[in-house]
Amino acid sequence: MGSNITAADYPMQTRARYLQKFGKRLNPDAKNFKHVVIDPRFTNGAAKATHNGVGEWVPLKPTTDAYFMLGMIRWMIENNGYKREYLTIPNEKVAKKKGYRNWTDMTYLVGTTKPMKYLTGKDVGLGQSDFVVLINGQPKMFQEADGFADLDASYVLNGVEYKTVFRLLRERAQEHTLAESEAVCDIPAGTIARIAQEFSSAKHPAIEMFRGPVQQSNGWYNGQALCIINMLVDNIDRKGGFISGHKNYWGDVKANNKRKPSGVRADTAKAAYQGKKPTATRPWYSGYAVPRGVTPNFFSNVRMGYPYKNKAYLNYYNDPAYTMPYNQETIEALLDVKAMPLTFSIDAYMGETSALCDYVLPDTDYLERVGGFKTYPPIKTQVFGVRMPVVGSFDPKTHEYKAIRPDTKMGDDILITLAKECGLPTFGKDGGGPGVNINNSWEFWNEFYSHKDFKGGLDPKGSLVKLGGKFQNPAPKYQYTKNYSSGEYTSFPGGRQVRVLFTYLEKVATYKNAMTGNYMDGLPMYRTIVDCKEQPLDPAIYKEYPMQLHTNKEPFHTQSRTMNNLWLASIKPQNYAEINPADAEKLGVKTGDWVKVKSPSSEQLDSDMYKNFHKHIKDYYPNYLGKGWFKFQVRATSRIRPGLFSVCQSYGRFGAGSPKGKWHMNGKEQPSDERVGAGFHINPLYMADPVLKNMVLVDPVGGATQSFGTPLRVEKI
Amino acid sequence: MSELGTFVPDEVLEASFKKPGPKQYTLWVDLEYCVGCHACTMACKGENNTPVGVDYNRVMEIEVGEFKDSKEKPDVRVYFVPMPCMH
Numbered sequence: 179m180g181s182n183i184t185a186a187d188y189p190m191q192t193r194a195r196y197l198q199k200f201g202k203r204l205n206p207d208a209k210n211f212k213h214v215v216i217d218p219r220f221t222n223g224a225a226k227a228t229h230n231g232v233g234e235w236v237p238l239k240p241t242t243d244a245y246f247m248l249g250m251i252r253w254m255i256e257n258n259g260y261k262r263e264y265l266t267i268p269n270e271k272v273a274k275k276k277g278y279r280n281w282t283d284m285t286y287l288v289g290t291t292k293p294m295k296y297l298t299g300k301d302v303g304l305g306q307s308d309f310v311v312l313i314n315g316q317p318k319m320f321q322e323a324d325g326f327a328d329l330d331a332s333y334v335l336n337g338v339e340y341k342t343v344f345r346l347l348r349e350r351a352q353e354h355t356l357a358e359s360e361a362v363c364d365i366p367a368g369t370i371a372r373i374a375q376e377f378s379s380a381k382h383p384a385i386e387m388f389r390g391p392v393q394q395s396n397g398w399y400n401g402q403a404l405c406i407i408n409m410l411v412d413n414i415d416r417k418g419g420f421i422s423g424h425k426n427y428w429g430d431v432k433a434n435n436k437r438k439p440s441g442v443r444a445d446t447a448k449a450a451y452q453g454k455k456p457t458a459t460r461p462w463y464s465g466y467a468v469p470r471g472v473t474p475n476f477f478s479n480v481r482m483g484y485p486y487k488n489k490a491y492l493n494y495y496n497d498p499a500y501t502m503p504y505n506q507e508t509i510e511a512l513l514d515v516k517a518m519p520l521t522f523s524i525d526a527y528m529g530e531t532s533a534l535c536d537y538v539l540p541d542t543d544y545l546e547r548v549g550g551f552k553t554y555p556p557i558k559t560q561v562f563g564v565r566m567p568v569v570g571s572f573d574p575k576t577h578e579y580k581a582i583r584p585d586t587k588m589g590d591d592i593l594i595t596l597a598k599e600c601g602l603p604t605f606g607k608d609g610g611g612p613g614v615n616i617n618n619s620w621e622f623w624n625e626f627y628s629h630k631d632f633k634g635g636l637d638p639k640g641s642l643v644k645l646g647g648k649f650q651n652p653a654p655k656y657q658y659t660k661n662y663s664s665g666e667y668t669s670f671p672g673g674r675q676v677r678v679l680f681t682y683l684e685k686v687a688t689y690k691n692a693m694t695g696n697y698m699d700g701l702p703m704y705r706t707i708v709d710c711k712e713q714p715l716d717p718a719i720y721k722e723y724p725m726q727l728h729t730n731k732e733p734f735h736t737q738s739r740t741m742n743n744l745w746l747a748s749i750k751p752q753n754y755a756e757i758n759p760a761d762a763e764k765l766g767v768k769t770g771d772w773v774k775v776k777s778p779s780s781e782q783l784d785s786d787m788y789k790n791f792h793k794h795i796k797d798y799y800p801n802y803l804g805k806g807w808f809k810f811q812v813r814a815t816s817r818i819r820p821g822l823f824s825v826c827q828s829y830g831r832f833g834a835g836s837p838k839g840k841w842h843m844n845g846k847e848q849p850s851d852e853r854v855g856a857g858f859h860i861n862p863l864y865m866a867d868p869v870l871k872n873m874v875l876v877d878p879v880g881g882a883t884q885s886f887g888t889p890l891r892v893e894k895i
Numbered sequence: 896m897s898e899l900g901t902f903v904p905d906e907v908l909e910a911s912f913k914k915p916g917p918k919q920y921t922l923w924v925d926l927e928y929c930v931g932c933h934a935c936t937m938a939c940k941g942e943n944n945t946p947v948g949v950d951y952n953r954v955m956e957i958e959v960g961e962f963k964d965s966k967e968k969p970d971v972r973v974y975f976v977p978m979p980c981m982h
Binding site for chain 2: 239
């Protein structure tokens with residue numbers, strides 16, 4: 179679901195190989211293997227899925243994932259399509275007795291008054307703060323249960339009703355019928371029931387995702403719904419099931435006087451609202467659901483001086499001026515001297531963002547550095563890759579890196595130099611403890627590779643450097659364990675062998691949306707696009723803007739780091755706005771023709787909000803026509819569902835060597851190549867949040883941007 | 896692409912191997928393995944050092960069928976056909 183398998187992910191080859199093992203016609207399981215691709219675009223993965231004549235493409239309308247998945251949950255619950263015994267296990271003791279490794283919170287009781295919290299033993303008078311389950315209608319501490327607990331039940335205590343998580347989930351899923359969901363998803367009637375039936379009756383069912391369902395304003399709940407579907411069929415950490423946990427090895431640089439960040443982050447993420455008024459004027463994001471921060475909120479906050487004014491900005495190998503949906507806010511912030519008075523960028527190329535910064539500190543290429551790389555989900559074993567430069571050289575004594583290009587330094591070396599200049603502890607002489615100096619990248623990583631899971635540091639004769647990393651044996655006999663009577667489990671469940679899996683998320687349910695003051699919901703919701711106040715968009719917008727923005731990715735491009743490679747750029751020299759042949763007929767256009775397009779908020783480009791960017795807009799976006807309209811060249815293809823306007827997100831560069839972003843060094847214009855800037859870029863077309871007006875729609879729970887589904891108006895030129 | 900009738904059955908293949916006389920070698924690409932990543936194009940380019948815009952090896956993307964009505968089950972197929980340069 180929304181997973182561009184074979185064309186994306188780190189590394190894409192791994193999952194492509196897994197897929198081919200099943201789909202290949204000579205494999206004995208090929209005819210039994212059904213790969214269903216739920217995606218608005220017929221991806222390369224869908225091309226492979228349909229090859230054996232069994233697989234299927236479900237062209238879901240973007241943003242409607244929640245309706246599809248909650249519809250599946252509804253069908254599975256109503257038609258006994260879930261593993262009842264597994265879901266009624268209340269604790270580890272019963273799980274072990276019955277031959278399971280993990281169990282769920284489906285039988286735990288949750289209050290029905292907001293904030294909806296788990297019922298605790300203390301509340302019932304059983305004396306502890308742990309979860310409570312019902313055994314034949316009587317409350318009991320979850321850990322004291324000897325057998326299965328009541329699954330679909332409720333209990334009244336002091337006039338408040340407490341329901342099991344399963345009942346809450348069932349009631350949530352039953353808020354809409356399957357027919358209603360299918361109408362929202364715009365798919366043939368009966369699809370959800372058929373897929374749910376085939377899924378729940380399969381020998382090894384698994385549903386997985388990548389960015390598709392989660393990079394949306396309802397992304398958090400979509401991801402949660404997908405995990406719940408896997409839990410209903412008991413396939414978490416199972417052989418042939420859904421593996422949540424890849425795990426990497428980890429080292430450490432030990433020091434006693436390490437500093438920790440404190441205060442409120444500039445993107446108001448990872449914190450509860452701390453203002454004095456009852457509600458905030460800008461969104462805040464929970465530290466539980468948003469572990470990494472919210473970049474679009476950073477740039478919008480900075481322009482408004484919220485919650486404080488920005489003094490300096492250091493950009494490291496990131497290109498938000500190009501990659502950020504609704505990037506006019508990013509560009510305007512970088513151009514506005516009052517909002518961002520001092521800006522630095524560490525970058526290997528003169529990318530769009532670096533070009534707008536005051537100082538650029540040239541980095542070596544990303545491969546040309548000391549460091550490490552953790553694993554990503556497709557890798558089932560414990561891994562850590564060691565990265566060493568190959569072009570430059572190290573001073574044998576000081577281990578200072580010497581680059582072959584003039585004036586370049588490895589990114590880490592720049593950061594360590596800055597840290598030393600700022601007098602930060604844990605750097606410089608004795609930075610890593612007595613006798614351990616941290617003066618450069620090599621010394622840092624040598625120390626990192628000497629602790630915890632590693633030893634020996636960057637010794638060139640050690641196995642770490644010789645092998646290029648540390649790798650667990652991936653042989654099949656080490657990958658699965660048969661110690662459980664209910665079936666085989668993987669040996670790599672993210673580091674924890676035994677665990678409880680949570681359907682209901684109390685930490686989300688007890689977090690308040692700062693802009694409304696209302697508690698969020700602990701279970702997935704039937705939602706499409708919502709704004710920062712969790713309200714749906716005005717339906718009138720869809721009437722005026724009937725098409726939907728959508729993006730796609732080519733297997734041979736990243737977003738902002740490959741178009742300046744002319745070899746890769748030559749595979750497909752430009753991108754097109756891909757539309758369905760039905761829409762092409764409606765618009766009266768064919769492949770190669772031009773259309774103009776605008777979004778509900780693109781007219782803001784001409785307003786005072788973006789007056790600095792507006793001076794450059796014709797340079798950066800030569801296809802801008804004014805009044806919010808952009809022109810695009812279309813390609814009609816049945817690989818896109820009707821109603822979409824899909825653009826590959828690697829083209830239309832105005833930096834990194836494109837003539838659209840010319841730059842000078844020592845008064846001399848630097849070379850550029852028009853092939854780098856070919857094609858179209860769509861980020862200024864993203865719809866701004868109708869409440870905030872200066873930021874792309876962002877998931878109020880999980881902090882993800884609404885990466886597709888922006889309503890668009892498309893007209894023939 | 897077996898469903899399009901272009902699949903060479905194993906016995907035909909085996910029989911051709913057993914034929915007496917001089918051998919003519921060919922390159923057999925199993926299209927079920929091709930995911931359309933164009934890495935072979937880049938590998939050929941690296942090996943033959945061709946200028947930008949000149950590719951000996953290419954991958955064609957063939958789209959079969961048409962999908963225009965979202966209320967009907969789509970019947971679209973896409974095939975990736977690497978066209979090796981044979982150098």
